[in-house]
Amino acid sequence: MNIWSYVIRRLLYTVPIILGVCLIIFIIFNLSGYDPAQILLGKHATAKQIAEVRAELGLDKPLIEQYFDIVKSAFTFDFGRSWASKQDIIEMIKEGAVPSLTLTFPAFLISTVISILLSLLVAFFRGTFIDKAVVVKCVGMMSIPSLAYILFFQYFFAYEMGWFEISGYEHGFPNFIPYVSLPIIIMVIISLGPDLRYFRTVILDDIYQDYVRTARAKGLTEKVVLLKHVLKNSMIPIITYVVIQLPFLILGTLLLESFFSIPGLGGLTVKAVFDNDFPVIKAMTILSAMAYVIFTVITDILYTVVDPRVRLK
Amino acid sequence: MKMLQAMMAILSTTLLLTSCTKKVDLDEKVLNLAVGSEVKGMDPIYSNDRYSSNEVARVYEGLLEYHYLKRPYTLVPNLAEAMPQVSEDGLTYTFKIKKGVVFQDNKAFPNGKGRELVAQDFVYSIKRLADPKLQGLGWWLLDGKVAGLNEWREKNAAKDETDYSEEIEGLKAIDSHTLQFKLKKQFPQFLYSLAMPFTFAVAKEAVEHYGKEFLNNPVGTGPFMLEGGVFKQTAKRFSYVKNPTFRKKLFPSEASDEFKPFLADAGKELPLLNKIVVQIIKEDQPRWLNFLKGKVDYVAVPKDNFETAITPDRGLSEELAKKGIDLLISPSLDVTYTAFNHDLELLQNVNLRRAMAMAYDVNEMNTLFYSGTALPAQSVVPPGIAGNMPDYKSPYRGQDIAKAKELLAKAGYADGKGLPEITYDCPSSSTSRQIGELFKKQMAEIGINIRVVQNTWPELQKKITKRQVMLYGIAWGADYPDAENFLQLLYGPNKAPGANGSGYDNPEFNQLFSKAAVMQDSPERTALYEKLNRIAAEQAPWIYGVHRQNFIIKHGWLRNYMATDFESGQAQYINIDIAEKKKTAGKL
Structure with a gap:
């Protein structure tokens, strides 16, 4: 088709x-x-x-x-x-979407890349101390509320050490970088635990398949098996997981934007709900629904790219 | 390898850019403010919250203002040449407008040059507030008060477009610099309306030029101009610069005793600052940390930092004092309370209400939620305004469990027997819920069973209006410094959806209030206010909470700052001691 x-x-x-x-x-x-x-x-x-x-x-x-x-x-x-x-x-949405994306998109990209790489690494060391230590670490990181990361990092790295701005935002590249760096780091840390655990499970599901044994039997190195065979076959659940998060990046993150005074869309819907500001609630709901549908279509198309067996009907 | 090099390059550039955190400006007189909520916009007629009205008042001005250095709060002329001439019947107010005041330069005017302010601008601005198509949020101030204004509003509600050309009997520009108001009935609080941003002067040219975007393009006569000219509602940071065409206005040369030190700037031309930077910082921690770094000039002490910043004897901690930080404590013109729904027969039982008031331990609430800083309220009128009786102790101010039990038995519910479960509705914040839980615990001590119900703010408002509450916890802040603004909360005809949410309706109270409400400030009126205040205590229409106090800390370089309930226009009087700032800011 x-x-x-x-x-x-x-x-x-x-x-x-x-x-x-x-x-x-x-x-x-x-x-x-x-x-x-x-x-x-x-x-x-x-x-x-x-x-x-x-x-x-x-x-x-x-x-x-x-x-x-x-x-x-x-x-x-x-x-x-x-x-x-x-x-x-x-106008409110247009003005808020860019600051939200300058925070969420880099954080999403970095955490996805790091999580996939680390999950391949732990899959390589599956069952060993390294694998177990990483899983325990992930669970530990997930157990800490995101507010605790925000409060500690903001206090320690921005206030005590003075490495980052405490809060605020400036429009235009590269002006916004000093303001979003620390929130990005926090967002990466918050996402790392669940992402890594999910990707590890997906990769381990594949690693015990017959085709992997065949690849090893043919004498391929473990690196080639992981990167060329396992990773490619794991891409469908990974793409589903990753692409479906994209529309939500525009919506921003409520807590980070609020604590770092980033003028994004994070608080817009929540404030609208509290004010019973129906036109804003309506706009955000409709636009989110549209974005969700569009990114679902993109996911379907990407399936065909990573797996030639998938056909669009 | 190349990819690794590229990644390293990106990482080092990012770290380099990141490390360039902004330094505090030490060369200019810049006021750095942290504001806790978004500003809706900059149209005076919609400025119904303190955040918006403070911003509006940097750019726009009104006929009157509060004397910056006098307490009790005293109205003085601002754009008016003098206080108005009031007719003998107290119904006609005639103002002379200052000459030579010009609107800020803006492309809305021919050649971009701001024109002179005239009396007609006030007629236009007040009509805008009354315009049914605009639904200005300060209409309640003038509703039913100015002769012909309500009729004009009603007539225009039916039209497609509001007719501003029609003359109104009670609102006239007699000549270019004379403005006259005629009231329908005596309303001594009318003058306070003219110091509120709702009635500030806007230019018709600007309103017409910007249309619906007027709320983002402020053009006033005030001391500051919005930098860049356009307000962005989503922005978390915006700034103002000195208005170069601002008239010659001088720092006051008289002051109440507590503000005498501010007279060092007496006679200086206003504004004293070059710039104001406003940052919207919603959360306590970043606001506090920015203050400690010297990036914000003053903050209210957050609840979580109270114990470390303030000593038990209400002084500033040694650590902060060493940094040249000062503490300011000032009472707020407000009252927190738990209201009874007087529509319910159950709660019309005065002994039940009194029993609950006696069982309520306001001191425990004060300690838990205000670190013991608030003043327990004896009745409705807060300290600092006529009508409050500093030495008055309400006979129904708890906690006295024995007396509460006695009253409960007198009400017909000994040990709470026969009483149904009573709901306590509150907003959804965790503090409101905790206050509700404390109330529940205290009422249980006399056998009254309370159920705490949390609501979003819209939900709570709806329930109050529809009379679907039994008890609810809420607060009221002054619109203007007059006891009438508090006592009207218990005036029968103001029942919900009016401000009297509890629906208290006492003929004696109503009759006295109607009498006091039309009286000019006088010892007789104060005596009436005090009588009303006593009734409000003895009849226990509410369980009174506290009058809150502001605990504000400021850097030593900030001059002429005081905590006030009427902050509009305050920034023009504030000064920055650059030498002091250079000395101390670097050490923070």
Whole structure:
């Protein structure tokens, strides 16, 4: 099957998905029953002004009309303005996505590469003290809450040692580097434990397969067996695991962004939930759903690249 | 091998770039601020939280302001030439506007040159606040008060576009520099409204030029201008520079005793700073560490650092004092409380309310959650404003378990028998939950069974409005320094969704409040406020918590700074001692 027709067909599937997502968030918003008008007006709200604000926000329209407004915004990418801050939502997202990516993307890349390399290494030493020590270390690292890493690293390396900025962010390369370096290191450390354990399991699953025995019987070195045969065959679960994380990189990381004052998207959705800022919640949910679908398509295509047996249907 | 070399090169470049951490600016008078929450935008009519209103007030100004160095808080003219002439019936306020005040240069004006401020700008700005299409968040200030303004608002609600050209009886520019307000009824607190950022002057040209983006393009008459001109809501750092066209405004030459040392700058032209850098730092640890490094000039002492920073006798720790850091303690105009839902028959039982108030140990709460720094509240009005009685002790201020049990029996529920489970609703933060758990434990001591229910803030607001709560824990901060702002929380006609969330409705209280609310500041009004305050204590419509205190530490180089509940416009008076900063900042 032509790859383009596959991509187009899969992307068309996003239409019913988006309609469904719109319906779900619309139902949840209406079921939650919080009155955004009251939240906006705060402590001095009066019944009359609440009614006026509800009308101004379009909350007095028939439900079906409100639903189609959501659908329209999903397909035009015009999400309007935040109810809480009156800011243009697409601008907010555009401005926040870049700082989030300058933190999450390098951290993701570094932790993935290091985890795969280390998992190959421990697979090479499987069953030995090194393997066991690495697994114990991973479990240990996973047991420490991420907040503890953040508090300690920020205090020790940024404040005591003065090697990094304590917090803040500057736009443009290379200005942002001093600000994101420490959060990247922390994010790599936090991700390393679960990633390494997962990749190790995937590689060990393959390492006992018949084809590996055949390769060894043919006299191939362990390095060639691991890098050329095992790694290639382990790529499908690895790609699934890795690519599906990509859309979430744009969404940023709440804790790191909050502690290091990085102006990313990490806190945007959470704040919107607390403010009952429905247009922002709607935009973030719809865009996340779209990104998820797109990256699933990319994963499918990558399967065919790493494993010629896989065909797109 | 080449790949390894490339990786090493990238790593060393990164480390090199990383090591270039920013040094503290020692050559310019720069105020470095850390702010705990995002700023929504810079349109005065939406500045309903302290973060936004503080930023708005750096660029915009109003007719009045609080005297920077006088306590109790005193209103003085800002853009007004003098305090207004008030008609004998107390309904007409006539202001003369200062001449020669200009808006900051901006491309919204012809040739980019800011024009002179006129009375019509205030008429326009206040109409914007009342515009039903804009739904300004400070409308409550003027709602029902200015003659013709509500009618204008209602008329325009039905139109597609608001008509700003229509004249309003109670809001007129008599000539280019004379502004007149006519009120529907006496409202002595009206003048406070004119010191609040909601009513600050904006230029029609700027509003029309920027349209919906006006909230990100501030153009005022104030002492500072936003550097770069455009505000980005997601930015965690932004700065202001001195407004070169700012009028000649001088540092005050009079002060209350506690602020006399600030008079070293008396008569100097404002602002005293060259620049303000605002950083949004939400978390306590980075805010604290940045302060200790000298990158932030002052911070409130975080709860987790309180024990190490403040000594048991409320002094500054030796370690911090050695670094030239000072401690400032000041009471906050606020009150925390647990409100009863007075719609419920059960809670209309005054003896039950009093019993619960007597069982509540405010001192334990103060020690656990405010490190013993707050002042236990005896009633609703906080210290520092007329109506508070410093020596007054509420007869129903706990903890007195024996008396509480006695009152509970009098209420008909001896040892809690026959009482249903009572819910206590609170916000979802861990501190609020812990306060709820403490309340539950204390009520259990007299046999009352409490269930703590946590809510997101919207959920709690909804439940209060819909009367779906029994008890709820909350706080109120002053909008302006007048007891009316606190007492109205118990005024029957202000019931939810108004500010009286508990729905307390006592005819005697209502009648006295209605009388006091229209009186000018006088000993008679203070006596009425005190009477209301007593009723509020004796009837126990709430269980009173505390009036919180600010514990702020600042670097020695920061001059003229004090903790205040009305921070708007404060930065223009602040100074930096560069020599002192050079001496101490390097050692931090």
